[in-house]
Amino acid sequence: MNTLLKLSWVELKLFIREPITMIFTFALPLISLFVLSEVFGTTPQTEGGEIAFRGVAPTDYYISAYVGLVIAAVGLISLPVHLSSYKEKGVLRRFRASSISVKNLLSSQVIVTFIITLICVIILFIAAKLAYDVTMPNSPGLLILAFIPSVLCFAAIGVLLGALLPTARAAQGVGLLLFFVMFFLGGSGPPFDVMSPTLQTVGDFTPMKWAVIAMQDVWLVGFGWNWTAFGVVIGIMVGAWILAIRLFRWD
Amino acid sequence: MNNIIEVNNLRKTYGEVVAVDEVSFNVKEGEIFGLLGPNGAGKTTTVECLQGLRQSFTGDVRVLGLNPHDEAQDIRRQIGSQLQESALPDRIKVWEALDLFASLTPNGLDWEALLEQWGLTEKRSASFSSLSGGQRQRLFIALALVNDPKIVFLDEMTQGLDPAARHVAWDLIRAIRDKGKTVVMVTHFMDEAETLCDRLAIVDHGTIIATDTPQGLINTYASKINVLFSTDQSDISYLEQITEVEKVTKHGSRVEVKGTGAVLAVVAHSLVEHGITPSDLRVEQPSLEDVFLNLTSGAPKTKVTA
Numbered sequence: 001m002n003t004l005l006k007l008s009w010v011e012l013k014l015f016i017r018e019p020i021t022m023i024f025t026f027a028l029p030l031i032s033l034f035v036l037s038e039v040f041g042t043t044p045q046t047e048g049g050e051i052a053f054r055g056v057a058p059t060d061y062y063i064s065a066y067v068g069l070v071i072a073a074v075g076l077i078s079l080p081v082h083l084s085s086y087k088e089k090g091v092l093r094r095f096r097a098s099s100i101s102v103k104n105l106l107s108s109q110v111i112v113t114f115i116i117t118l119i120c121v122i123i124l125f126i127a128a129k130l131a132y133d134v135t136m137p138n139s140p141g142l143l144i145l146a147f148i149p150s151v152l153c154f155a156a157i158g159v160l161l162g163a164l165l166p167t168a169r170a171a172q173g174v175g176l177l178l179f180f181v182m183f184f185l186g187g188s189g190p191p192f193d194v195m196s197p198t199l200q201t202v203g204d205f206t207p208m209k210w211a212v213i214a215m216q217d218v219w220l221v222g223f224g225w226n227w228t229a230f231g232v233v234i235g236i237m238v239g240a241w242i243l244a245i246r247l248f249r250w251d
Numbered sequence: 252m253n254n255i256i257e258v259n260n261l262r263k264t265y266g267e268v269v270a271v272d273e274v275s276f277n278v279k280e281g282e283i284f285g286l287l288g289p290n291g292a293g294k295t296t297t298v299e300c301l302q303g304l305r306q307s308f309t310g311d312v313r314v315l316g317l318n319p320h321d322e323a324q325d326i327r328r329q330i331g332s333q334l335q336e337s338a339l340p341d342r343i344k345v346w347e348a349l350d351l352f353a354s355l356t357p358n359g360l361d362w363e364a365l366l367e368q369w370g371l372t373e374k375r376s377a378s379f380s381s382l383s384g385g386q387r388q389r390l391f392i393a394l395a396l397v398n399d400p401k402i403v404f405l406d407e408m409t410q411g412l413d414p415a416a417r418h419v420a421w422d423l424i425r426a427i428r429d430k431g432k433t434v435v436m437v438t439h440f441m442d443e444a445e446t447l448c449d450r451l452a453i454v455d456h457g458t459i460i461a462t463d464t465p466q467g468l469i470n471t472y473a474s475k476i477n478v479l480f481s482t483d484q485s486d487i488s489y490l491e492q493i494t495e496v497e498k499v500t501k502h503g504s505r506v507e508v509k510g511t512g513a514v515l516a517v518v519a520h521s522l523v524e525h526g527i528t529p530s531d532l533r534v535e536q537p538s539l540e541d542v543f544l545n546l547t548s549g550a551p552k553t554k555v556t557a
Contacts, residue, residue: 006354010347017342090337097304097334098352098394099327 007100008108015112021078025116028073029066029124032188036062037132053191056220059132064216065188066128068150068208070120072182074113075154076161077175083109083162084171087251096250106159106248113155121147135220142218142225149233150211156240157207163248187212207236255280255402255433256301261310263296270296271308272457278402279450283424283434287444287543288454294437295335297454298404301435302332315401328356331400333391335407335437341380345371345390348379349397356398365393368423370416384411392420396427403427405436409443421447445539455547465539473541478508478518480529489525493517 016022040058044051053061086092095105128134137143161178165171183189185199186208192200203209214229256278263271271293278284286294299305301314303323312319317326339348349362366372369389374382382390388411395403405424409417424447428434438444444451445465452462461468475497481504490499495514500507508518515534522529 003351003354006351010343010351013347014340014342086340090334091340093304093334094337094339094394097302097327097332097337098398099324099355101324 003100004104004107004111007104008111011108011112012115015078015082015116021081025070025073025078026120026123029069029120030127032069033062033066033124033128034131036188037128042132052194054216054220054223056135059128060135060220061191061216062188063125063128063134064219065186065212066124067121067147067215068186068212069183069188070124071117071150071154071211072179072186072208074117074120075151075156075158076179076182077172078116079109079113079155079158080161080165080171080175081168083159084165085168087162087249088167090251092250102245102248106245109159110152110155113158114151117151137219138221139218139225143215146211146214146218146230146233149230149237150215153207153211153233153237153240156237156244160240160244160247163244182206182208185209187216207233210236253280254278255315256284256435257311257313258297258301259311261297261300261308261312263293263300263305263308269457271300273310274454274457274459275310276452276459276462278433278435280433281428281431282449283428283436283447285444285448285451286435286437286454287439287441287448287451287539289439289547292454293457294454295406298406298435298437299334302330302404303327304334328398329401331395331398331403333388333395333403333405333408335410337391339379339390342378344376344378345382346375348390348394352394353397358399360397360399362393362397365396369393370419385413385416388412389416389420392423400432402433402435405434407437407439409438409440417443441538441540441543453543453546460546461542468542469537469539471542472545473537474511475509475537475541476511476514477535478510478515478532479506479535480522480527480532481505482522482527482529484525484527487525487527490518490521493521 037059040053040062042057042059044053044055044057046052086095092105125134161171161175165174181202185195185203186206192203192209195203210229210232214226214233217223217226217229254277258277259275261271261274262269274293274297286297288294296305300308301312301319303319303326306320314326315329319326346362346366349366353360353362366375369392371386371389371393374386379387379390388408392405392408395405408424409420412420421443424434424436428449436448448465450462450464451468452459453468454460461472463471483504487499487501487506490496490508493510493514495512495517496508496510498509500509508514510518519532522532
């Protein structure tokens with residue numbers, strides 16, 4: 001078996017052995033699903049005579065946001081904390097001295113991020129389907145096409161944070177802060193159209209908003225492929241990867 | 252024998268601080284070469300430069316004929332490395348680490364055998380975080396050997412090992428050398444350097460102050476032999492007439508005779524002639540420690556940095 005596969009396999013096992021990270025990554029989207037669905041219900045609503053939640057059931061509106069939440073939790077918290085703690089403890093020095101390449105190291109992180117995110121999303125979707133009968137994706141193919149760059153985008157941000165932040169504690173602090181800003185303003189909090197203009201503007205700067213919109217537009221009926229959202233996600237992804245690879249340090 | 256490592260005028264600075272100052276030495280293929288010196292002398296920095304783990308140094312360095320600046324990855328594939336400050340993921344299991352690192356080279360060794368040799372068989376499925384300091388150290392050495400390297404770099408490898416484990420480690424290091432591999436070790440333990448190294452360089456304040464075999468260093472820098480015994484006889488000035496004797500010191504009944512060459516035999520002979528047959532006659536041979544103290548004694552050197 002080649003190094004990349006072996007490294008990814010070990011890294012996946014290590015992730016699963018870390019109970020706190022596991023709980024956070026798997027439970028938070030499920031809790032959000034439960035709370036927001038209980039609050040807003042499963043029937044389309046109007047807000048002061050205007051259509052709220054894009055005219056669909058709140059549960060259907062939020063399902064893409066929960067997927068975004070999973071992607072953001074892995075990319076903004078697990079990944080940077082993991083990489084910074086490796087750097088802090090000297091694991092990266094050990095890897096480097098044993099001729100593990102940057103390419104293999106980062107590729108294994110992307111592979112693990114992808115697998116974890118995918119498992120979480122599947123669990124989330126099954127729970128949402130069973131408990132609240134959410135709608136099936138309107139265009140599954142396009143959804144996958146929006147999902148993949150979203151994961152890669154947040155993986156890049158995660159590697160970038162891991163590269164910049166010297167310790168696991170620092171990574172956790174910064175990661176949590178960014179995560180909660182995106183949690184509230186990136187689509188899994190109040191719907192975009194009820195936010196004040198200021199909040200909307202701040203939300204525009206969160207990559208999560210664009211990832212959520214790109215997925216929401218193809219999950220729901222009647223919106224279609226959103227080139228703007230897709231373009232922004234791709235742009236951030238490319239930028240973050242370039243920076244992440246340039247700024248990556250072994251110690 | 253060929254030089255497998257050639258270092259000429261290696262210099263590495265961190266801002267104003269000169270960590271390694273114009274160091275030159277060669278390591279021959281198949282020998283155990285040691286860098287001996289106090290903490291902070293620049294030993295670790297030196298070997299890390301050789302392994303391509305530290306960049307932006309000056310000087311001409313060749314490891315296996317390769318340049319650590321641009322061919323670091325090629326070098327790292329052919330060397331084994333036990334780093335002073337490094338770690339593995341907390342929850343990785345011993346066998347997983349060996350299996351992973353063995354997969355990095357096509358000609359990786361049978362790691363099961365290494366597990367056995369380094370006494371880790373029972374810890375096979377233990378996580379890294381549960382290992383004791385000594386077990387971690389042994390795992391790191393096993394990891395340094397798992398890619399069947401041509402050169403093994405060991406940085407304070409017996410740090411944290413108990414005395415029995417140290418002796419086992421020494422035997423295993425000799426066994427590595429006997430398989431034709433080259434070992435470069437960093438240590439601040441005199442006994443370790445003296446028993447293990449074929450040749451060694453004494454490093455202090457970023458420079459090499461002497462390079463030779465342990466015995467060669469002793470002969471050059473610490474040739475004085477101490478002969479010790481007790482006697483009640485007050486006049487022993489006749490000992491000072493002996494050519495080999497340099498100095499006689501008396502503390503009460505304890506006598507210390509400093510000399511060179513065959514001093515023990517002639518002093519003993521002379522004592523017997525004068526009717527003294529001390530039962531506690533013993534000799535202290537100079538050791539590497541004396542060399543070290545002689546070479547590094549005096550006021551601490553202060554390096555002036557431009």
